[in-house]
Amino acid sequence: MSKGxxxxxxxxxxxLFGAAAALAAVGASLGTxxxxxxxxxxxxxxxxxxxxxxxxxxxxxxxxxxHTYFAAFDLVASKREQVVELLxxxxxxxxxxxxxxxxxxAGYDADAPAADAGDLVGLPPSRxxxxxxxxxxxxxxxxxxxxxxxxxxxxxxxxxxVFPGDQLVEAxxxxxxxxxxxxxxxxxxxHAVRELARLAYDIAExxxxxxxxxAGFGKETPRNLMGFKDGTNNPSVDxxxxxxxxxxxxxxxxxxxxxGSYVVFRRSRIFLEHWDRMKVGFQEQTVGRxxxxxxxxxxxxxxxxxxxxxxxxxxxxxxxxxxHVRLAIAETNDGAKxxxxxxxxxxxxxxxxxxxxxxxxxMEFDAxxxxxxxxxxxHTGFIKIFERMARFDMMNQFITNTGSALFACPGGVAxxxxxxxxxxDTV
Amino acid sequence: MSKGxxxxxxxxxxxLFGAAAALAAVGASLGTxxxxxxxxxxxxxxxxxxxxxxxxxxxxxxxxxxHTYFAAFDLVASKREQVVELLxxxxxxxxxxxxxxxxxxAGYDADAPAADAGDLVGLPPSRxxxxxxxxxxxxxxxxxxxxxxxxxxxxxxxxxxVFPGDQLVEAxxxxxxxxxxxxxxxxxxxHAVRELARLAYDIAExxxxxxxxxAGFGKETPRNLMGFKDGTNNPSVDxxxxxxxxxxxxxxxxxxxxxGSYVVFRRSRIFLEHWDRMKVGFQEQTVGRxxxxxxxxxxxxxxxxxxxxxxxxxxxxxxxxxxHVRLAIAETNDGAKxxxxxxxxxxxxxxxxxxxxxxxxxMEFDAxxxxxxxxxxxHTGFIKIFERMARFDMMNQFITNTGSALFACPGGVAxxxxxxxxxxDTV
Numbered sequence: 056m057s058k059g060x061x062x063x064x065x066x067x068x069x070x071l072f073g074a075a076a077a078l079a080a081v082g083a084s085l086g087t088x089x090x091x092x093x094x095x096x097x098x099x100x101x102x103x104x105x106x107x108x109x110x111x112x113x114x115x116x117x118x119x120x121x122h123t124y125f126a127a128f129d130l131v132a133s134k135r136e137q138v139v140e141l142l143x144x145x146x147x148x149x150x151x152x153x154x155x156x157x158x159x160x161a162g163y164d165a166d167a168p169a170a171d172a173g174d175l176v177g178l179p180p181s182r183x184x185x186x187x188x189x190x191x192x193x194x195x196x197x198x199x200x201x202x203x204x205x206x207x208x209x210x211x212x213x214x215x216x217v218f219p220g221d222q223l224v225e226a227x228x229x230x231x232x233x234x235x236x237x238x239x240x241x242x243x244x245x246h247a248v249r250e251l252a253r254l255a256y257d258i259a260e261x262x263x264x265x266x267x268x269x270a271g272f273g274k275e276t277p278r279n280l281m282g283f284k285d286g287t288n289n290p291s292v293d294x295x296x297x298x299x300x301x302x303x304x305x306x307x308x309x310x311x312x313x314x315g316s317y318v319v320f321r322r323s324r325i326f327l328e329h330w331d332r333m334k335v336g337f338q339e340q341t342v343g344r345x346x347x348x349x350x351x352x353x354x355x356x357x358x359x360x361x362x363x364x365x366x367x368x369x370x371x372x373x374x375x376x377x378x379h380v381r382l383a384i385a386e387t388n389d390g391a392k393x394x395x396x397x398x399x400x401x402x403x404x405x406x407x408x409x410x411x412x413x414x415x416x417x418m419e420f421d422a423x424x425x426x427x428x429x430x431x432x433x434h435t436g437f438i439k440i441f442e443r444m445a446r447f448d449m450m451n452q453f454i455t456n457t458g459s460a461l462f463a464c465p466g467g468v469a470x471x472x473x474x475x476x477x478x479x480d481t482v
Numbered sequence: 483m484s485k486g487x488x489x490x491x492x493x494x495x496x497x498l499f500g501a502a503a504a505l506a507a508v509g510a511s512l513g514t515x516x517x518x519x520x521x522x523x524x525x526x527x528x529x530x531x532x533x534x535x536x537x538x539x540x541x542x543x544x545x546x547x548x549h550t551y552f553a554a555f556d557l558v559a560s561k562r563e564q565v566v567e568l569l570x571x572x573x574x575x576x577x578x579x580x581x582x583x584x585x586x587x588a589g590y591d592a593d594a595p596a597a598d599a600g601d602l603v604g605l606p607p608s609r610x611x612x613x614x615x616x617x618x619x620x621x622x623x624x625x626x627x628x629x630x631x632x633x634x635x636x637x638x639x640x641x642x643x644v645f646p647g648d649q650l651v652e653a654x655x656x657x658x659x660x661x662x663x664x665x666x667x668x669x670x671x672x673h674a675v676r677e678l679a680r681l682a683y684d685i686a687e688x689x690x691x692x693x694x695x696x697a698g699f700g701k702e703t704p705r706n707l708m709g710f711k712d713g714t715n716n717p718s719v720d721x722x723x724x725x726x727x728x729x730x731x732x733x734x735x736x737x738x739x740x741x742g743s744y745v746v747f748r749r750s751r752i753f754l755e756h757w758d759r760m761k762v763g764f765q766e767q768t769v770g771r772x773x774x775x776x777x778x779x780x781x782x783x784x785x786x787x788x789x790x791x792x793x794x795x796x797x798x799x800x801x802x803x804x805x806h807v808r809l810a811i812a813e814t815n816d817g818a819k820x821x822x823x824x825x826x827x828x829x830x831x832x833x834x835x836x837x838x839x840x841x842x843x844x845m846e847f848d849a850x851x852x853x854x855x856x857x858x859x860x861h862t863g864f865i866k867i868f869e870r871m872a873r874f875d876m877m878n879q880f881i882t883n884t885g886s887a888l889f890a891c892p893g894g895v896a897x898x899x900x901x902x903x904x905x906x907d908t909v
Contacts, residue, residue, distance in 0.1 A: 173709030282600030
């Protein structure tokens, strides 16, 4: 391919994105008319670009894309400058790719390895976001202050406690850096991590990854694999005051975390084979909501507030004491809230020896919830809420947490800077 | 929920599907106009229903859906009647679900386990197809004729040979029955297998599963994870004569296979880390096609016929002797053709010790191709083509086949019958 061909290819690519934008406009105008009248029907899949630069990182209050590919990296570099170089490369690549451009717009050269794997040629940006996080190991590891950052570890970046029922697998837990790619196309999400991993050779290595998905293209609250709507009671990402209160780090700092957030990752395997054998009424008692409508028990509609004081004729609570919704809700947690951004995961089957009668041994689904939540401080967010749920939630009998991690996600990036830059400023 | 509520829910569900059908019509009319003018742009995701009943099973010449969930089952039943009962249940459930209905339209009962997991409520059919196959173990296993069917095993249902380079994992290989669910939503595809597995308790157990996806919503030939277009040279599913010649079993029978096909499944791990480090020119020599355009080497456009006789100034073939396209094409295989219906798969990372310098040890992507192809007879289809490719294809250095299976997919089902029914007729 000559230079002229490459130029023509670029022109054609620009033409494509123009055409895609025009199509998106058609979809948008449909959306206000025909689609809006069909709230449960399938909306056209979105393909546009999400902004990369800004006060906050993308992928946190961005409306959830259909697919995610979450990766944790271990740093193997010995020098602080290498970490800086990596974050510079990652920032540039994530910005390019979020805009639907190849990771390095180097053109076509048959005599060199491609800077980009090329598997997205012809595809729209698919609403890709890339969200970066810093784990405890960036600041110090095994007692060693590798990069001179130990004194800068934020108090909020705790080591998560071991919760009752945790059965954490090392290969799905922890990490020095995190990269969460989200997009409406699974290949677009994977591609972002694949390219960032290439840019990390000799500096950081993949520790674990986890892909996830949500069902449906509509505006309904999506259902997770338990068959219940998931995320009904989430604070609204369209409410900046709520996001400031719940999600974004403020003046409590440190400065590089202002406008950032803390992400908790939990890989929660659900024993679907057992859940599916439960009576629907029992499932509803467990969740504290009606299965089909999503309404809190005793209420009529999904978005009705749960009435925690309501009792039945015998004086028993309508929403059981150890139901999921009662234990999760802010009212029973001194007002604590988090922003959930969960996906389902589906990792096939593996051999499982069950823990109770009939003690079946065989292949069971390794599927469940890729729980992801954002908060201003995990002490007052996830840890506050989950330490009680881990002990009392009726749902626990169907769930095993096999992976866990906490990362500090810096504030957004201004053009010309790199992610987390002010953490590396010399004082 | 009262009976009245359930009736209202059913009415509302019918209303929903009516609305979805109206929307699909809007999409279809767009497709002939605005979308057709934008061949590379993203088309609205399809949500309609694919037919279940008919002369052929769905999911074979059906235009590929975006997601698949492939499952192999081992039969544990001792009696032929149990196998028949299973196939009756599976047929009914697959027909219901393909139409977007719950697996068993039993209504809502709090005092019983749900007949359907409920996680698809509010979602359209998403073009679900369910394709059933019979493996060698249905006919006899370990020398035992469990169900009186040994004499009926078709000659075409061979034990696949061991190919050079195979590194087959038992947990991804073989099986007595296969169920391939395909849909435009990963949760819809998984749901089908989950429900069929529940209906199989005590009769058949899951042996292995594999999920897969294709990128993009457009009309372009999708690119696989190697960054090349995949499926360019496929026979057209819109050409009934070609499908009769290549895919559908004809008078050679047996009767229950007439209108059916044989499916070969191969789980081909691609060492993406190595592939990504290769020069683009070398990648193109390996495939025999240009990376960006998809054109055969020496040609201008994707759908130009490869010129196998063309030589360069030195007399060397333009399309290398051991390139993928030369070894795969009908012209070098005595006219042998198959219908490819491949997906990419992405199973995260696992610990890998590499086989050659620099002998890196660490986490590498367990991702690649879920190769699925259909043919009238595997002797003259996949085996004929692949036994040469397994030895000579340049691409093999990047690929390890870790799973393999062959199933006989019976002809389609008429209403009131069950899949493969005439196999079980007494003579």
